[in-house]
Amino acid sequence: MNYQTFLSVVQDSLGAGRETAERATHTVTSVLGERIGADEARVYAAHLPPEVAAWLHTAGGARSFDAEEFVRRVAEREGTNPDTAERHIIAVLGAISQALPEREYDHLLARLSKDYAPLLPKAAVAPTMSTRAFVSRVAQRAGIDDASALRVAEAVLQTLAERITAGEVRDLTGRLPVRLHGALKRGTAQADSATRKMPPDEFLRRVEQRAGVGPDQSREYVRAVFATVREATREEFFDVTVQLPAGYWDLIAVEPKHR
Numbered sequence: 001m002n003y004q005t006f007l008s009v010v011q012d013s014l015g016a017g018r019e020t021a022e023r024a025t026h027t028v029t030s031v032l033g034e035r036i037g038a039d040e041a042r043v044y045a046a047h048l049p050p051e052v053a054a055w056l057h058t059a060g061g062a063r064s065f066d067a068e069e070f071v072r073r074v075a076e077r078e079g080t081n082p083d084t085a086e087r088h089i090i091a092v093l094g095a096i097s098q099a100l101p102e103r104e105y106d107h108l109l110a111r112l113s114k115d116y117a118p119l120l121p122k123a124a125v126a127p128t129m130s131t132r133a134f135v136s137r138v139a140q141r142a143g144i145d146d147a148s149a150l151r152v153a154e155a156v157l158q159t160l161a162e163r164i165t166a167g168e169v170r171d172l173t174g175r176l177p178v179r180l181h182g183a184l185k186r187g188t189a190q191a192d193s194a195t196r197k198m199p200p201d202e203f204l205r206r207v208e209q210r211a212g213v214g215p216d217q218s219r220e221y222v223r224a225v226f227a228t229v230r231e232a233t234r235e236e237f238f239d240v241t242v243q244l245p246a247g248y249w250d251l252i253a254v255e256p257k258h259r
Contacts, residue, residue, distance in 0.1 A: 001099040003049035009098060013091035023078060024088035025095070029055040031073045032093075036111055037062030044108060047100050067115040067173075068181045082179055083131050086119065094121045115181055117174040129232040131177040137231065141224035149224075154183035155210035156225040159203055160240075161187025162195040168240050175233040200247045222251050 010021040033041045033056045040062065045053035065073075075085035097105050097120070109120060118128035129137075139149035157176075161169045161184045169188050173181050198206075208218045230237045230252075241252050 001049060003051045006049050006052055006095050006099060009095040010091045013094055014087065021091075025052060025092050026055050027074050027077050028089050028092035029096075030058075031070055031077070032056060032096075033058035034063050034073075035065060035070060036108070040108075040111060044096075044100060044104055047104055048096070049099070052096075052099075062111075064113075066113060066181070067119055067178045068185070070116070070119070071178050086131065086178055089119050090121065093119060097121050114170055115173040115178070118176065118178055128175060129177060131179040134177055134180070134228055134232060137228045138224050141227055142221050144221075152207075152211045152213070152221045153180060153225050153228070155207045156222050157183040157229075158187040158190075158210060159198075159206045161185075162191045162206075163198045163203060164240055164243060165196070166191070168236075168243065171236045171239065172229070172233060175236050176229070199245075200251065203248075203251075219251065226252050 007018060007021045007025065010025055011018060014021060014024065016024075029052055036044075038058055038060060041056045041058055045056050048056065071082050071085050071089065074089055075082050078085060078088070080088075096108075100108065112120070135146050135149045135153065138144075138153050139146050142149060142152065144152070157172075157180055166188055169184050173184055176184070204215070204218045204222065207213070207222055208215060211218070211221065213221060226237075241248070244252070
């Protein structure tokens with residue numbers, strides 16, 4: 001694949017012009033180089049256009065930062081927001097997946113942790129729901145605006161991560177948008193033997209406190225988030241819910257009133 005074809009793949013994915021595609025390619029490949037290190041970068045550079053390979057070059061070893069940090073670095077260097085950075089990453093890594101032979105691309109996937117799956121076009125069984133789509137679905141189900149929906153989603157996911165095991169959280173991060181990983185990480189960091197036994201009433205109380213909503217709202221909002229998580233993750237959410245006691249099924253099995 002030559003450079004013009006590579007940029008065309010990025011442009012088509014983003015629906016953007018050459019300048020945006022080139023800036024995204026430069027930034028994303030530079031951060032990828034930092035993540036995988038010099039030795040790994042040389043393996044992939046041989047199969048990429050020289051212009052892209054030059055941006056992938058880095059000094060030193062791999063830096064083991066997670067997908068959320070990857071998105072943060074891209075957003076910071078591009079001077080944009082995390083949602084835009086995430087779209088740029090997906091577009092550029094999609095072009096890289098087409099440029100690399102299958103063996104080398106599989107090798108790259110093996111070097112990245114599971115939370116990178118939403119950014120990698122061939123890493124997940126089904127396409128990952130975008131942050132915008134996830135928030136929009138929560139907003140529609142809960143009858144609230146997008147800003148409130150994001151706040152509620154983060155509150156619910158943080159509380160859920162306190163309640164379930166670390167392994168189950170890792171499974172969810174592989175299917176949920178990277179923008180939501182921070183809430184899951186905060187919940188995991190705060191989890192202990194007591195939170196793993198959290199009853200539904202305490203779950204709702206924590207969501208109320210974190211989202212700044214009242215008791216009458218929290219139940220419907222939790223249902224809206226759970227319904228959207230189920231839609232986005234399917235089998236992974238089923239694996240989570242079967243570990244929860246029967247008292248949670250009122251929150252999981254019932255769709256919210258707003259549609």
